[in-house]
Amino acid sequence: MMRAALALLLAVMLVAPAAAGEAAPAAEDPALEKRVIELAAELRCLVCQNQSLADSNAGLAVDLRNQIRERMREGQSESQIVDFMVARYGDFVLYRPPVKATTALLWFGPILLVVVGLVVLFVRLRRRRAAAEPELSAVDHERAARLLAPGDEAETR
Amino acid sequence: MRFALPLGAFFLLVTLLAVGLTLNPREVPSPLVGKNAPVFELPRLHEPARRFSPKEMQGQVWLLNVWASWCVSCRDEHPLLVDLARSRTVPVYGLNYKDKREEALRWLVQFGDPYVLSVADADGRIGIDYGVYGVPETYVIDKAGVIRYKQIGPLTAERIKTRILPLVAELQR
Numbered sequence: 001m002m003r004a005a006l007a008l009l010l011a012v013m014l015v016a017p018a019a020a021g022e023a024a025p026a027a028e029d030p031a032l033e034k035r036v037i038e039l040a041a042e043l044r045c046l047v048c049q050n051q052s053l054a055d056s057n058a059g060l061a062v063d064l065r066n067q068i069r070e071r072m073r074e075g076q077s078e079s080q081i082v083d084f085m086v087a088r089y090g091d092f093v094l095y096r097p098p099v100k101a102t103t104a105l106l107w108f109g110p111i112l113l114v115v116v117g118l119v120v121l122f123v124r125l126r127r128r129r130a131a132a133e134p135e136l137s138a139v140d141h142e143r144a145a146r147l148l149a150p151g152d153e154a155e156t157r
Numbered sequence: 158m159r160f161a162l163p164l165g166a167f168f169l170l171v172t173l174l175a176v177g178l179t180l181n182p183r184e185v186p187s188p189l190v191g192k193n194a195p196v197f198e199l200p201r202l203h204e205p206a207r208r209f210s211p212k213e214m215q216g217q218v219w220l221l222n223v224w225a226s227w228c229v230s231c232r233d234e235h236p237l238l239v240d241l242a243r244s245r246t247v248p249v250y251g252l253n254y255k256d257k258r259e260e261a262l263r264w265l266v267q268f269g270d271p272y273v274l275s276v277a278d279a280d281g282r283i284g285i286d287y288g289v290y291g292v293p294e295t296y297v298i299d300k301a302g303v304i305r306y307k308q309i310g311p312l313t314a315e316r317i318k319t320r321i322l323p324l325v326a327e328l329q330r
Contacts, residue, residue, distance in 0.1 A: 046290035049182060059255065060290055063281050088288040090188040 036069045039078055043085055044093050052095065187288055187307045194221070194298045195286035199276035202253050202261055209250075209276045211302060218328045220249045220321075221296040222272070223284065225256045226264035228292040234311035235268050241317065242271035247325045251275030254284050254292055297321060299328045 040054035040061075047058035053065055064085070071081050085093050097103045136144075189195075198210040211221075222238060224231045242249050251272035253261045258277060265275075278284055287296065290309075297306040306324055308316065 046185065060281070063285060067285060087188060088285060089290065090185055090288075092185045 032069065032072055035072055035078075036065060039068055039072075039081060040065050042095055043082075044095055046089055046093065183291060184309055185290075187304075187309075189288055189296075189304050190307055192304060194296065194302050194304050195283070197276075197278075197283045197286065199252075199278055199283060202251070202258065202275040202277045205258070205277065209274060211298070214250075214298065215302060216300050218247055218300055218325055219298055220247055220325075221252055221287075221298060222249055223252045223254050223287070223289050223292050223294040223296075224275075225254045225292050226260040227256065228254075230311040231293045232268065234293055234313075235271070237312050237314060237317060238271040239269045246322065247329075248273045252283065252287070253277050254289060255279065255281040295321075297324055297328070 037054050041052045043053040043064070045051045045053050045056035045058055045061045045064075047060050048056050051061075053061050053068075067084075068081055071084065076084075082094070091097050091100075091103070097106065099107050194211050196211060198208050201207050201209050220241075224235075238249055241247070249271050251274070253275045255278065258279075261275070261277070265272075281289075287294070288307075293311055295308040295312055296304050299305050305328060306320065308321070312321070
């Protein structure tokens, strides 16, 4: 009885994986699929905004990947497909936004910050150097000479 | 006085970040506002044999509301749409997005049907043309067929009162 149960269990275990859902069919055209994924990685998924279209499994991302694939099959170029996406979802879908008036701060902001930082640094260094070398008047020089002169004990007291 | 500049810069940064926190990252400005509403011809939800195209709406101001029975926040805004339809200020059309027909019909029976008619966008292809990414979405389309406003996410009573209705009134003039 025990042995029969074990045999049955074993049989179920052997059969179960076969009944499990079939893996998604491998891409029919690996070269095309590679291009699809490369382009999808450049585009933002709008449903889960921190993922690219290539990473996301949101319904919309799957649909948009299918759109990319279809359009590539029809012979459209990468830039045509990007234009298609931008026309519908705006520049926001691009991980590398174009240089425009509205994105100028995004592109040039860091450079601007570096320039401002350098200017501040330069001004401060100049000021410090000026403070480190105080102007000495003729009286100061004379006093220093007297202090440094050998043998004159009276002044050092 | 020595710390005036760094302190000022610090508060500037804090202000900037504070404003940033109140913005909604899901509200991506749509490039479609100001453009012609994408053309489509889809089967009607109630009578799949008949089709509907936005061309039929030339000369009228209308709302296109994207909805689905699987969409939870659609339920939140639905009573507002029912009220809006009852007020007869502007016709509301539905784009039933990536939904199953029976479930969509059952949903309308359960929650009320504010739509003059709904069309079925079963595979979501038209949704892509409209730049839909977060159901519900609502478009205000003018007499010439130009999209004048896009609401991403559920409508609120306040949004209808302060944005949608004034815009509709202005466009209807």
